[in-house]
Amino acid sequence: MLNRLAWRALAVLFVGLGLIGAVVPGLPTTVFLLLGAWASSHGWPALNQWLVTHPRFGPAIQHWQRHRAIPRRAKVAAALTMIISAVLIGQSSILLWVKWLLILTMGGVLIWLCTRPNGPSDTAGNSNYHEQ
Numbered sequence: 001m002l003n004r005l006a007w008r009a010l011a012v013l014f015v016g017l018g019l020i021g022a023v024v025p026g027l028p029t030t031v032f033l034l035l036g037a038w039a040s041s042h043g044w045p046a047l048n049q050w051l052v053t054h055p056r057f058g059p060a061i062q063h064w065q066r067h068r069a070i071p072r073r074a075k076v077a078a079a080l081t082m083i084i085s086a087v088l089i090g091q092s093s094i095l096l097w098v099k100w101l102l103i104l105t106m107g108g109v110l111i112w113l114c115t116r117p118n119g120p121s122d123t124a125g126n127s128n129y130h131e132q
Contacts, residue, residue, distance in 0.1 A: 007043025
């Protein structure tokens with residue numbers, strides 16, 4: 001019972017952050033929804049089903065679950081957003097060490113993101129795959 005409640009709490013946290021990210025510029029949406037789908041798959045099947053079949057968020061979650069891949073278009077959008085964010089952070093008045101920490105973290109995420117396959121054509125040679 002406690003284990004299921006912990007998974008549900010984690011799912012609510014991640015889905016909540018993802019939904020906030022859908023309307024707040026600079027806060028990621030997809031990564032939090034992927035984490036929410038992962039957590040809900042362990043303790044809240046109804047929420048997991050809702051996420052996976054959601055008309056807007058479901059395709060990205062399904063793509064990740066099936067192929068562990070990120071479409072090129074999503075990578076480009078994320079990279080541009082991170083670059084703009086890094087410039088804005090660099091020009092902000094926050095502490096220098098915080099600036100570096102944020103920019104280095106985004107850089108690490110960007111490297112990880114760019115090393116993921118684009119889709120089935122990268123991983124399984126499926127020529128029927130078309131990025132949207």
